[in-house]
Amino acid sequence: MKQKGKPSEDITIFDVANEAGVSYSTVSRVLNNKEHVSPEKRERVLRAMAELGYVANIQARTLAGGRSHIVGLLVHGLDTSYIGEIMKGIDNELHTVNYDLMLYTTHRRKTKESAYVVKLTRNLVDGLLLVLPRNADAYLETLRQRHFPHVLVDHLGLPTIDAPAVGATNWQGAYEATTYLLDLGHRRIGFITGSMELGCAVERLEGYKAALEKHGIVIDPELIREGDFLQPRGYTCARELLALAEPPTAIFASNDISAFGAMEAVRDHGLQIPRDISIIGFDDIPQAASVNPPLTTVRQPLEQMGSSAARMLLDYIAEPDRPVERLELPTELIVRQSCREPLPLGLTSTL
Amino acid sequence: MKQKGKPSEDITIFDVANEAGVSYSTVSRVLNNKEHVSPEKRERVLRAMAELGYVANIQARTLAGGRSHIVGLLVHGLDTSYIGEIMKGIDNELHTVNYDLMLYTTHRRKTKESAYVVKLTRNLVDGLLLVLPRNADAYLETLRQRHFPHVLVDHLGLPTIDAPAVGATNWQGAYEATTYLLDLGHRRIGFITGSMELGCAVERLEGYKAALEKHGIVIDPELIREGDFLQPRGYTCARELLALAEPPTAIFASNDISAFGAMEAVRDHGLQIPRDISIIGFDDIPQAASVNPPLTTVRQPLEQMGSSAARMLLDYIAEPDRPVERLELPTELIVRQSCREPLPLGLTSTL
DNA sequence: GTGAAAGCGCTAACAG
């Protein structure tokens, strides 16, 4: 016995065939936009579908070897609007081609990530979108071997991986942000990294270092703290930076969330932003504009990254053997009010 | 020809049966935790599954009349962390029972909402979670008739609807917030509503009115502006309020996002929060704590609402004919720094 | 308790 739906509502391809007076293979052809159907019959089938309110059964379709018109999206969590923005882009793109989205949250557990990937590729989805994967090496090879369409989001740059991906110009963005601080007159710039297992985090650090070197400033390892893209660690790192014998006059955090943590730390330390210390972030999530003071940051085109990735995935679904494509979208420095020139020496410790 | 997966990887129930030396019906029984299987065989099957790395095929399973172990989630958009918080709760709950999530975004288009519901109930998902539905009346009856498990989130209180739902004590929360403002000494309190087609918006307005009346203050319709839960409208409404001959000394916005709009308007008007005007919000999304000044607001247990709704949905999936259940979770006033006593008369226009 | 058999609704060869 079927458990869902009333029988009367279950219009199948067979009913449509009946109504249109054709065989049900013809209906299937129309359904899948195949050729070899006379325009007249196609028309009749279409009308019958509309009249009966036919809705294709995804399960049957997929089981029989067709497409499910579903893509899987693997994210680590829904905590920040970082993901929200990317999802918005994905969603918009998918919507135009009538694809649906299956959401998987790994909660930053690496084992779950692999488990999901196995499960997904054996099931249901036509392709996989992986946002900031933590454990990609473990299954990327499998995905590739099985010719299973997939695209990484924001995970360019780690040389071990050669998978389709879309990201942003992390190095460039970090370079520009650092240069901006340098031009303001800062010489001791603290840096809070992201999760260093992520390509984007590495690139940002490199960009920071490159800008410093370009200005002939030797890199002080004390000024670089390893964060994890989360607010609490941003807070801790900033506190450590502040506690240095010779604290920085500016802090560059690898993402906005960390920057928020840093801002909190600065305030708790009794200092003012940007008077006593400048803060700069990365991402430009919506929140960045509304914190106090509005955060100067490097904008990543998150939504666009999402839509580009979805677009690319759709291409791979249509043609699984396309060559590996990698897209790098431009970042942009958004100047707001969290940075300014450093205080003349000796005035920092006014508190 | 199959398009996905390598044949060698496609372990089916049949392979498991082979390996375990039983018929594949027995494997199916084990898979579905049915009785009438000897412990010994069950054990053998389980071991074979593990060894072969068997993964059930959802499509086949669903097609054959079983559960898909997927629930659908219908939201209007991913713009705000309001949804993110709720999703976190849903996700956590579903995860414990190995259910997957299918995400549908309506982009606030009412027609899409109905279309999705039709599509979903004929397909794939075992149940439906509807967050802040806009057009629920259009399909709730269908859902009920078809005994299709569903739960509304944050849509209690509209008397036309009698569906399973979880929400929060909107009336009570608004009442308390208004009372708080009143106790601070405010007498002219502006109110920005939410989308009035939503039960929660209506309740919040009622709570506001009730508190005023309790204090013997006549309700001035000029002080009530119809918003839509979005920041731009919050901004506009606040501007209108500020332009009044006798402007309010406090503004109560029906959600935090609107409150942010109001804060912007107040600042653009050259006034300070909370010195010149107090602002209070509703929801307590994460952002509320980090705006400037930190927003006093009514906390809704968003995450908990999500998990309760998921839990309830699971119950309905297990037992579709359970009586309609409605859950109302408590709200709580979170006092931060956006409110204080009104300025002595005459000092407001100091600018 | 267990196996055999009959589909679920659809796609993809296969003949015409």
Place this chain on the structure above:
DNA sequence: CTGTTAGCGCTTTCAC
């Protein structure tokens, strides 16, 4: 161009 024929992998009767 169109209809016929097999399954896809699984759940569920139904016998044994």
